[in-house]
Amino acid sequence: MESEARSSRANARPPMPDPWTLRWTGAGPAEVGLREALCAVGNGYLVTRGAAPEAVADGVHYPGTYLAGCYDRADSVVGGRTFTHEDLVNCPNWLPVTFRPAGGAWFTGPPAEQELELDLRRGVLTRRALCVDAAGRRTRLVQRRLASLALPHLAALETVLTPENWSGRLEVRSALDGTVTNTGVPRYTGLTARHLRPRGQGAEQDGTLWLEVSTGAGRRIALAARHRLRGADGPAGVGRTGATRAGWTAQTFALDAAAGLPVTLDKAVAVHTSHDPATGDPLDAARRLAADAGDFDELLAGHALRWAQLWQRFGTDADFPGLGPLHLDLFHLLQTFSEHSADLDVGVPARGLHGEAYRGHVFWDELFVLRVLDLRFPELSRAVLRYRHRRLDAARQAARAEGRRGASYPWQSGSDGREESPLVHLNPLSGRWVPDHSHLQRHVGLAVAYNVWQYYRATGDRDFLAQAGAETLLEIARYWASAAEYVPARGHWSIRGVLGPDEYHDAYPWADGPGLDDNAYTNVLASWVLARAADALAALPAHRRGELTERLALDAAELDRWQQLGRHLHVPFHDGVISQFDGYQRLAELDWDGYRRRYPDLRRLDRILEAEGDTANRYRVSKQADTLMLWYLFPAGEVRDLLRRLGHRADHELMRRTTSYYLRRTVHGSTLSSVVHAWVLTRCDRRASWRHFRDALTADLCDAQGGTTREGVHLGAMAGAVDLLQRCYTGLDLREDALGLDPHLPSALPGLAMDLCYRGERGLRLSVDRRTATITLAPDRREPVRVRLHGVLSTVRPGESRTFTL
Known part of the structure; x- marks a missing residue:
């Protein structure tokens, strides 16, 4: 299975000529969707998305603009049943620009020649093309676009047209299109796709366009575009013609063009919504901002400066040939969640803001994303955790609906924190809609609690812990204490009716209903969260601890019960390894050789089996890492301590045995699987770890999941790949008393260095090679840093640099 997946990806040739440039030549339809997702700017x-400005949604191209947190709810009928779903809205398309020689047809593509170039360092997408019309007239086209990091409500598109073999009247049309729908995922065809309703539009005599729409939920979205047209010698005299219809507005500019002389249209578009902070009327705000916008080069200067500052925070100096994919992954992470997201009350969508897969929902992927942000831009981590805390009451309501106490977070979250997971999903192989039980992945709440504590470890932010973090963690702990059932015959507590991260198994083949008992990952992590509850309370100032326990009606008896229960949760074993869940050993082994011969790609083995009238529930197969997640979250020694706390003997070979057992049965149907396996294999097979790291690093660049990247990037895998360099290969471990180091560099990675933010302060540089690890503190850091290496504690003071021998 491993070699099969690697060989299929090896044929992909990453289009990165240097570490800061993504480049595509040509316009093959099979690559268009992938290219549009990876060339997105935000x-x-x-x-x-990186769609051509003249393109429309036609099954090949898919223009899409997505605003953080802009969701809308709609009803759809499937099989005679009505289902309500919430989508990240495809917002009005601000890009449309096309042209024609007078009397010709509007250019709609494809061009005769084309090259796309994404400048990752500055966040600029450049398109160079040759357009030839039916009369043989050749026009060179160069377009640059950006979504301003300095002025987040502004986007800009510069179009330069140069006639090659003709002169005459040139017409250029620019539009704003609010008639777009959500049709970017073929599996959702037949479901309600229209979310925008026209409110008004206009084309002014000065070349300004404006458009306002609203979602079904009443959110107003307003766009305004200002235009500047110039010829080779400066501003050009032009004729203007406006055109409007419901949800669409355009301005056509006409001027005389000459062969060899460029004509430039500079289009700046402002976007505001009625949900934006400090915004009254969104249309008025958009029109004022557009009118004041500088030209493209002026906008680019401020935008590039902000990117340069971001790269200073997130830069990683490493000597290996994967720096380009590393920069690409970080680029898309920072486009999805930036300082401009922090005040919007939004989460981190699993597929970025790059497409409509998973309807733009928030899953547990922040578990992977926040580990990068904690140590580089912790303010962003805090914003994500506040998104969860603001939805704590919704999680409490969900727990009460289950008949339990505390807080139960949804597997899929959107605008208000209710469960957004679908009740059915389409299997494209069989054409059948099948029941979807993914909402039983209750471990998402455990991930939220884990994120709270890891953020506190990295930052020492007691204010956040006191205001929001401890309350969130305590209510999650209360839920798991309420969910556990005592089994007298075993003398243990069990957690029943859940799903683990694997996702292939959602029921026992011998049971009538969904859910599994005692998923090992869930139970061990629940035990850990119950233990952290006491630590979180102890870390609070006494007055806040008293306020919080009083408000939650949390007394010493309940806390003692949590600690007792947390030491007696059942963890199943079989054949000397941890069982994925209770009863796992009763499942059959799959005929792996037979299925490999029949199917070249087994990553969606669940769909293959369902199409055959079978089910993955019958077999020892895994979509992605499940039990092995324990060694992703915790160092091997801490996993042994957790298991011993639960009454199990855990020898030093348990991780190796368990890893080997599940690796043989895992098809890596999720990009996250490569991240986890790379992490776990670091301590026992560095060569295999590096292979999985490379798979994770290039998962979207090479479209490893066979066409899914076009529907949105895999943000968790992108961040997870970065974190493999940041924490895994350096052995960086954040404890309350010290920063731990235990480097294990693969042979392909001779060294790396990075600047980190630790315990609320920047100015810490970590450098690691095969023989040494060096910690350097900037002189202006206020506090020293304690470092633990091989069990020995050392202190590095501000302005010092200390090198440790490995």
Whole structure:
């Protein structure tokens, strides 16, 4: 299975000529969707796919602009049943620009020649093309676009047209299109796709366009575009013609063009919504901002400066040939969630703001994303955790609906924190809609609690812990204490009716209903969260501890019960390894050789089996890492301590045995699987770890999941790949008393260095090679840093640099 997946990806040739440039030549339809997702530009407030400005959604191209947190709810009928779903809205398309020689047809593509170039360092997408019309007239086209990181409500598109073999009247049309729908995922065809309703539009005599729409939920979205047209010698005299219809507005500019002389249209578009902070009327705000916008080069200067500052925070110096994919992954992470996201009350969508897969929902992927942000831009981590805390009451309501106490977070979250997971999903192989039980992945709440504590470890932010973090963690702990059932025959507590991260198994083949008992990952992590509850309370100032326990009606008896229960949760074993869940050993082994011969790609083995009238529930197969997640979250020694706390003997070979057992049965149907396996294999097979790291690093660049990247990037895998360099290969471990180091560099990675933010302060540089690890503190850091290496504690003071021998 491993070699099969690697060989299929090896044929992909990453289009990166240097570490800061993504480049595509040509316009093959099979690559268009992938190219549009990877060439998206954004700033945390909005992201626009890299579709051509003249393109429309036609099954090949898919223009899309997505605003952080802009969801809408709609009803759809499937099989005679009505289902309500919430979508990240495809917002009005601000890009449309096309042209024609007078009397010709509007250019709609494809061009005769084309090259796309994404400048990752500055966040600029450049398109160079040759357009030839039916009369043989050749026009060179160069377009640059950006979504301003300095002015997040502004996006800009510069179009330069140069006639090659003709002169005459040239017409250029620019539009704003609010008639777009959500049709970017073929599996959702037949479901309600229209979310925008026209409110008004206009084309002014000065060349300004404006458009206002609203979602079904009443959110107003307003766009305004200002235009500047110039010829080779400066501003050009032009004729203007406006045109409007419901949800669409355009301005056509006409001027005389000459062969060899460029004509430039500079289009700046402002976007505001009625949900934006400090915004009254969104249309008025958009029109004022557009009118004041500088020209493209002026906008680019401020935008590039902000990117340069971001790269200073997130830069990683490493000597290996994967720096380009590393920069690409970080680029898309920072476009999805930036400082401009922090005040918007939004989460981190699993597929970025790059497409409509998973309807733009928030899953547990922040578990992977926040580990990068904690140590580089912790303010962003805090914003994500506040998104969860603001939805704590919704999680409490969900727990009460289950008949339990505390807080139960949804597997899929959107605008208000209710469960957004679908009740059915389409299997494209069989054409059948099948029941979807993914909402039983209650471990998402455990991930939220884990994120709270890891953020506190990295930052020492007691204010956040006191205001929001401890309350969130305590209510999650209360839920798991309420969910556990005592089994007298075993003398243990069990957690029943849940799903683990694997996702292939959602029921026992011998049972009538969904859910599994005693998923090992869930139970061990629940035990850990119950233990952290006491630590979180102890870390609070006495007055806040008293306020919180009083408000939650949390007394010493309940806390003692949590600690007792947390030491007696059942963890199943079989054949000397941890069982994925209770009863796992009763499942059959799959005929792996037979299925490999029949199917070249087994990553969606669940769909293959369902199409055959079978089910993955019958077999020892895994979509992605499940039990092995324990060694992703915790160092091997801490996993042994957790298991011993639960009454199990855990020898030093348990991780190796368990890893080997599940690796043979895992098809890596999720990009996250490569991240986890790379992490776990670091301590026992560095060569295999590096292979999985490379798979994770290039998962979207090479479209490893066979066409899914076009529907949105895999943000968790992108961040997870970065974190493999940041924490895994350096052995960076954040404890309350010290920063731990235990480097294990693969042979392909001779060294790396990075600047980190630790315990609320920047100015810490970590450098690691095969023989040494060096910690350097900037002189202006206020506090020293304690470092633990091989069990020995050392202190590095501000302005010092200390090198440790490995």
